[in-house]
Amino acid sequence: MLTINVAVLLAVVVFFRLRRRTQARSRNEERTTAVIILALGVLLAPTAVGQGIQDILGQLASGVTRAAR
Numbered sequence: 785m786l787t788i789n790v791a792v793l794l795a796v797v798v799f800f801r802l803r804r805r806t807q808a809r810s811r812n813e814e815r816t817t818a819v820i821i822l823a824l825g826v827l828l829a830p831t832a833v834g835q836g837i838q839d840i841l842g843q844l845a846s847g848v849t850r851a852a853r
Contacts, residue, residue, distance in 0.1 A: 790827060791827040794823060
């Protein structure tokens with residue numbers, strides 16, 4: 785039986801929604817995309833991938849902060 789990971793499915797949906805030109809999107813489409821991205825973030829946050837992304841972004845932010853001093 786085929787199983788579909790919801791996070792992967794949402795990532796594919798986000799990819800195709802963001803490929804459209806900005807001028808061709810309505811405000812409703814922008815809001816929908818934002819909600820989908822938020823849901824994707826909630827699904828990824830507790831996983832090992834989400835924790836890895838958080839660690840990388842934390843290191844990047846601390847590096848930028850140190851470089852600005």
